[in-house]
Amino acid sequence: MADSSEVRVRFAPSPTGELHVGGARTALFNWLYAKHHGGAFILRIEDTDKGRSSEESVQGIFDALSWLGLDWDEGPLYQSERLDLYRDYVSLLMNSGHAYYCFCSAEEIEAKRQEAQEQGDGWRYDGTCRDLSADEVQAKLDADAPKVVRFKVPTEGTTVVKDQVHGDVSFERDNLEDFVLLRSDEKPTYHLSNVVDDIEMGITHVIRGADHLPNTPKQILVYEALDAKLPVFAHPPLILGEDKKRLSKRHGATSVTHFRDKGYLPGAVVNYLALLGWSPGDDREVFTLHELTKEFSLERVNSSNAVFDPEKLAWLNGKYISEVPAGELLNSVRDALSNRGCWREELDMERRDYIFALIDLWQSRSRTINELADNIAPFLTEAFPYLPDAVNAHIKGKELLGPLQAVREAFGKVDPWSQEELEATLRQLAESLEMDAADLIHASRVAVIGKASSPGIFEVLELMGRNSTDARLDRMLRYLGKVQAAQPATSQTAG
């Protein structure tokens, strides 16, 4: 592409909380667009509202973007460090007659707004200070009256937003109010700082959520007043919660960090987010970041809002986990296992094959890294719990003490300790005991990992090894013994 090197896009979050999936999707689309066109992806922190901004949020945004793999080429720029720049631009606008001082107090305006509201009407700034004479203005300034700077919106005509997602969207200027550019504390508002920075940074494409579409005509007016070149605008649809309202904290955990902590893979999250509002146009659904970069285009971003579906994300994550080589999962599994107090140094050394085999065995049965770790944990510690469901289904109310004792003894003679030998031994035993092999299998499974389900039990046993299997069968025998001893006393409480 001839003009590819000129693409400059930015992600401009305000650091007022964790990066949520909506913001992440916006960042992703910008990043993809930049990479697709060989352009620059720039990070800008919109922290002009110091009261709502925080250091932790800034750091959280960095961490979340890095985790997702969305590295930035320039920045981060902080708007709070560029305050003089915005004031310079305000002077420009004042001098060219595009802006004016407004001395109306916030209270006065709020009162008028209230009144209009009670009448069931909306209210726009009424232009009280729009046509103050030079003398009047000077008098107020001399009196050191509090003031803001407002943009003088042309009273007539139409402003058209040429949006890459929505097409041409027209706004009557008559419906736009004289919005504030500079607050009484001389800090810029969003409309000012956002436009000034986009101009200063040479932003060519503004890609942001559809909630900004109604603001865009105001910003276009500022561009025009400044005689600046307009960027291309694109407003991808919003991401909604299950109730169809814009996704927010009330919808539960939707921050990127949350998914990271729950054991989601960044690739899966990115992949899922890309599919919210964009599609390749065919049936493909699984994409690497690299593939997305190749395929992405604003043309294929659709214009209707999308409901965030945690189920599908979980499915995608499970697909990633089951298809990725065990080695790629090792680091995150190690972390998760360490958190559970189950990691041992030897798993990185002489027992490395063991952890790989465990991951391999369980990865297709786990939708998150946390689930994977939960599944693997019983293999690394003898202190695993017998899950109630498993006990109820396969242990409770069955005569297992004798049979399991027989299993324990039979396994003691198994040689070599292989899944074939183990299976042959158990099935033979079941036959001689005139039992269903399945009953012995299920009971053994609960005995060795405490669960009702697992990969093939003989594979599990082979991997677990003779000593551990013996110990676990012994534990179950002791447990059964205790239950039996306690039986008469507790029989009334059953059910």
Place this chain on the structure above:
RNA sequence: GGCCCCAUCGUCUAGCCAGGUUAGGACACCGGCCUUUCAAGCCGGCGACACGGGUUCAAAUCCCGUUGGGGCUACCA
């Protein structure tokens, strides 16, 4: 209230711009195969063009309206 956006299975979507499809795929759900169990995998099923008018031989597709949903309407961004 005003302004703006949007409308295909419960959800994400393809198809719409350049009208003619048994309206396709995915998640979820249900069933089957596999199997000692649970997943994975494979096979199958359920399930949608919001409504009403136009235009046209023909409308999911183009136009208008209605309804519904969402967003904006701050000295937040």
